[in-house]
Amino acid sequence: MSTGSGADSAPAPTTHDSRTAPDAPRKSSMFSSLRVRNYRLFFLGQVVSNTGTWMQRIAQDWLVLSLTGSSAAVGITTALQFLPMLLFGLYGGVLVDRLPKRPTLLATQSAMAVTGLALAALTLTGQVQVWHVYVAAFAVGLATVLDNPARQSFVSEMVGPKQLQNAVSLNSANFQSARLIGPAVAGLMITGVGTGWAFLANGLSFVAPIAGLLLMRSRELHVVERAPRGKGQLREGLRYVAGRPDLIWPIVLVGFIGTFGFNFPVWLSAYADDVFHAGAGAYSLFNTVMAVGSLVGALLAARRGTARLRVLIAAAAAFGALEIVAAAAPSYWLFALLMAPIGIFGLTVNVTANTAVQMGTDPAMRGRVMALFMMVFMGGTPLGAPLVGWITDAYGARVGFAVGGIVSLAAAATIGLVLTRVGGLRLSIAWHHGHPKVNLVPRGQGQELAAVA
Numbered sequence: 001m002s003t004g005s006g007a008d009s010a011p012a013p014t015t016h017d018s019r020t021a022p023d024a025p026r027k028s029s030m031f032s033s034l035r036v037r038n039y040r041l042f043f044l045g046q047v048v049s050n051t052g053t054w055m056q057r058i059a060q061d062w063l064v065l066s067l068t069g070s071s072a073a074v075g076i077t078t079a080l081q082f083l084p085m086l087l088f089g090l091y092g093g094v095l096v097d098r099l100p101k102r103p104t105l106l107a108t109q110s111a112m113a114v115t116g117l118a119l120a121a122l123t124l125t126g127q128v129q130v131w132h133v134y135v136a137a138f139a140v141g142l143a144t145v146l147d148n149p150a151r152q153s154f155v156s157e158m159v160g161p162k163q164l165q166n167a168v169s170l171n172s173a174n175f176q177s178a179r180l181i182g183p184a185v186a187g188l189m190i191t192g193v194g195t196g197w198a199f200l201a202n203g204l205s206f207v208a209p210i211a212g213l214l215l216m217r218s219r220e221l222h223v224v225e226r227a228p229r230g231k232g233q234l235r236e237g238l239r240y241v242a243g244r245p246d247l248i249w250p251i252v253l254v255g256f257i258g259t260f261g262f263n264f265p266v267w268l269s270a271y272a273d274d275v276f277h278a279g280a281g282a283y284s285l286f287n288t289v290m291a292v293g294s295l296v297g298a299l300l301a302a303r304r305g306t307a308r309l310r311v312l313i314a315a316a317a318a319f320g321a322l323e324i325v326a327a328a329a330p331s332y333w334l335f336a337l338l339m340a341p342i343g344i345f346g347l348t349v350n351v352t353a354n355t356a357v358q359m360g361t362d363p364a365m366r367g368r369v370m371a372l373f374m375m376v377f378m379g380g381t382p383l384g385a386p387l388v389g390w391i392t393d394a395y396g397a398r399v400g401f402a403v404g405g406i407v408s409l410a411a412a413a414t415i416g417l418v419l420t421r422v423g424g425l426r427l428s429i430a431w432h433h434g435h436p437k438v439n440l441v442p443r444g445q446g447q448e449l450a451a452v453a
Contacts, residue, residue, distance in 0.1 A: 030299065033167040038216045039158040043174055045212030049109070050175050052205025054182025055189070056116060058287065059198035060133060061265045062190055062280050063123070067130045071270045071397075075389025077137050078265050084141035085148070085375050086383070092145035093371020094233050097364065101154040102221075106213050108147035109206050115139045116203030123196030149371040152354070156363065160222045168355045172347060173298035180291045187284030237368030246360055247369065249419055250309065250353040253316055255376035256411035257349060259384035261323060261404045264290070266389045270397035276332045289336050293343025300344075301351040309356065309419055315348035316412035323405025327398045350377075 034040050064077050085092075096104065119136045122128040159167045189198045241247050264287070272282035322342045329335035354373065361369045392400030 045209030048208035050178030089375025113206035297347035320409030
């Protein structure tokens with residue numbers, strides 16, 4: 001399961017066996033990190049697993065809506081899946097910095113497989129109740145507390161610092177490619193044979209990433225020295241981030257957007273069922289079109305050589321504005337088409353923030369910092385999803401969607417102004433080859449954020 005990001009270059013790992021670890025490809029390309037065997041195995045395993053994950057997400061949301069008829073219940077399910085990240089995410093990061101990443105991932109992927117198979121058994125036998133889905137969602141969330149920071153940190157061990165930007169972007173492209181296939185297959189399975197088979201497919205899909213992890217060559221990993229067990233490591237991680245404005249403000253921004261702007265299970269199911277009265281097929285279509293846009297955004301991110309904060313702010317503002325526009329879309333097909341640019345800019349926010357934070361963090365602190373990043377991005381959902389679900393039930397899907405867009409746009413504008421002020425930047429408007437060019441430039445020299453804004 002993936003989900004499906006400053007400095008311009010990543011810090012070197014603490015230790016690195018140059019005799020065995022593969023070097024970065026001489027010529028950078030959109031898929032350059034796939035030349036690394038270990039990462040290639042990881043990538044292929046995640047393609048299969050992510051497809052199953054998206055199938056389960058669609059089936060889970062639709063099953064809850066079918067059992068309860070309530071968008072708020074869908075929001076509660078989403079909240080329970082992300083609640084463990086909010087409660088335990090930082091402690092998960094501390095553990096990941098201490099533990100070897102590959103065995104940790106073997107354990108978490110196996111646990112999520114068991115959860116999917118258990119939910120499949122309950123559904124296929126006709127015994128499933130809504131509280132079973134709640135328990136399964138919470139169990140997946142517990143596994144994610146370790147899985148997410150371990151997987152994020154393990155990428156740098158597989159490919160090294162020179163390929164980190166490319167690999168992070170390809171991970172997102174991987175996730176979004178599966179998002180194209182998973183919802184479409186889930187829609188067919190739900191209407192054809194029922195939700196239980198989608199849960200079964202997800203449980204079996206974890207065979208692929210587990211096999212990939214087992215087939216990796218340990219000697220080719222870029223080894224990072226693990227943090228020793230000790231007191232105060234959680235506070236140390238928080239102090240580290242608090243002292244780095246190039247880390248903390250992107251994390252704050254994705255926190256607002258993750259809490260209020262990424263509640264698509266609530267909104268899209270409500271639009272499919274209540275606004276357009278089109279059923280599970282429409283819900284699958286909305287997710288698929290958004291995945292097309294997200295895949296485009298991920299591939300564009302893979303081609304960029306740097307993760308700049310100005311790109312992050314602009315993408316976040318566009319994301320919020322497009323959600324407001326989509327909320328008022330009068331027709332089914334216009335709403336569906338708007339999911340594509342929303343996917344592009346939403347994915348750009350995710351990848352740019354993720355990459356900027358990873359590349360700007362010391363390897364020994366990466367587990368804790370990425371746990372904080374994921375806790376803020378995903379852990380805000382237990383707070384936002386029930387609230388957005390209540391607004392959607394009480395005032396309609398259009399109002400709920402518009403509120404998410406307004407908060408996202410306001411957060412982008414506010415934090416953009418903060419970063420401009422902290423970084424000592426000013427707005428520059430000039431003509432370039434006959435066209436206006438708007439940019440942020442430093443007021444003076446030596447400003448910490450000038451190079452990344």
